[in-house]
Amino acid sequence: MEEVKLHGFWPSPFSQRVIWALKLKGVEYEYIEEDITNKSELLLKYNPVYKKIPVLVHGGKPIVESLVILEYIEETWPHNPLLPTDAYQKAIARFWIQFGTDKPCFRTFFQASGEELEKAAKEILEILKILEEQGLGDKKFFGGDTINLVDIAHGWLPLWFESIEEAVGVKVMESTTLPRLHAWIQNFMEVDVIKENLPDREKVLVHMKKLREKFVANHSN
Amino acid sequence: MEEVKLHGFWASPFSHKVIWALKLKGVEYEYIEEDITNKSELLLKYNPVYKKIPILVHGGKPIAESTVILEYIEETWPQNPLLPTDAYQKAIARFWIQFGAYEPYFRKFFHASGEEQEKAAKEIFGMLKILEEQGLGDKKFFGGDSINLVDIAHGWLPLWFGSIEEAVGVKVMESTTLPRLHAWIQNFMEVDVIKENLPDREKVLVHVKKVREKFVANHSN
Numbered sequence: 532m533e534e535v536k537l538h539g540f541w542p543s544p545f546s547q548r549v550i551w552a553l554k555l556k557g558v559e560y561e562y563i564e565e566d567i568t569n570k571s572e573l574l575l576k577y578n579p580v581y582k583k584i585p586v587l588v589h590g591g592k593p594i595v596e597s598l599v600i601l602e603y604i605e606e607t608w609p610h611n612p613l614l615p616t617d618a619y620q621k622a623i624a625r626f627w628i629q630f631g632t633d634k635p636c637f638r639t640f641f642q643a644s645g646e647e648l649e650k651a652a653k654e655i656l657e658i659l660k661i662l663e664e665q666g667l668g669d670k671k672f673f674g675g676d677t678i679n680l681v682d683i684a685h686g687w688l689p690l691w692f693e694s695i696e697e698a699v700g701v702k703v704m705e706s707t708t709l710p711r712l713h714a715w716i717q718n719f720m721e722v723d724v725i726k727e728n729l730p731d732r733e734k735v736l737v738h739m740k741k742l743r744e745k746f747v748a749n750h751s752n
Numbered sequence: 753m754e755e756v757k758l759h760g761f762w763a764s765p766f767s768h769k770v771i772w773a774l775k776l777k778g779v780e781y782e783y784i785e786e787d788i789t790n791k792s793e794l795l796l797k798y799n800p801v802y803k804k805i806p807i808l809v810h811g812g813k814p815i816a817e818s819t820v821i822l823e824y825i826e827e828t829w830p831q832n833p834l835l836p837t838d839a840y841q842k843a844i845a846r847f848w849i850q851f852g853a854y855e856p857y858f859r860k861f862f863h864a865s866g867e868e869q870e871k872a873a874k875e876i877f878g879m880l881k882i883l884e885e886q887g888l889g890d891k892k893f894f895g896g897d898s899i900n901l902v903d904i905a906h907g908w909l910p911l912w913f914g915s916i917e918e919a920v921g922v923k924v925m926e927s928t929t930l931p932r933l934h935a936w937i938q939n940f941m942e943v944d945v946i947k948e949n950l951p952d953r954e955k956v957l958v959h960v961k962k963v964r965e966k967f968v969a970n971h972s973n
Binding site for chain 1: 819840
């Protein structure tokens, strides 16, 4: 059994995704906290391209980019599958995993103000509406009765995106306008592995507020 | 054997990626040309989320998003593998497939002018330098001696990005500054399946120029 290490950062939703997958699979791992304001030599060696966490190191070999890591985990530890086995259903799952990930409106929402912020909020609402109506539908979780990689991929919406909404002072995820997503959030946050592996909400909010201040200052320049 | 159909657009690099993968696997398929300025009911039914091509329809079931389609093809027709079988090498391949994929600077390079475009050109150059030095290295292809999904993913660079460079009047991919990439382009364009499955270069250039004019008009508004 080769050793597994995860280099992460406590408020990052991206390293949290990897923690959730490892825990769901019952994989033993060592967690290494990285100070991203003062990146370690090891981090720079493991991820020379992006210099970012999370980095999964399995038997000394590093893998980066959270979605690539999740696929690797799914393949390497196939028990408690987190993707459908049917190729077509797997493709549908991968579609919903990537859905919304490349959209600049999330970054704009975090960094901008005024009209630009309003526009980003509208775009996010549209994305989330499609996600809940066509991705989730009537299901309890994206994975059906239990969570899978699609739930994990969107698992940043509670706590992390909620903290960003609070830091920015604009709420997008209302239970009235996104009822299914709201229900999904309640259910998701009740799952044991999720519930037991969350950063401190207040600390994340402080962190997001600090980032917001910095971004707003830079954005207007 | 369930029938395979591909809804594509003649000028799109994304539908060509799917064509290349199907051809490399020797999969018989029916190609349906879509007029993206006048989208068919079928297209809208098959891809309600993005309303885009390419769409692969296998046994009546549609799959959208070219990267998702490519993974589906790899899994469904495992002959002539286009991804490494080793989980770690597969993760490395997936890293390089996603590298540079969603970057806003490609769009900026295409739409903008002046300083904004210069900045985008520099960012693209930076990304291509990393791609050739760390992704390709000394290999003939990203896949080694033969092409794989990583080569296919970046296969838009020769003809399509080359046309954009011409339409925009700014060259980023010089053989002097990106020698390995330049060599890779020569080799890639010589592969039979690629060579035999390319749109007319002149027609693509005309198409790209038209699209550029429209963007520049909208961008300055």
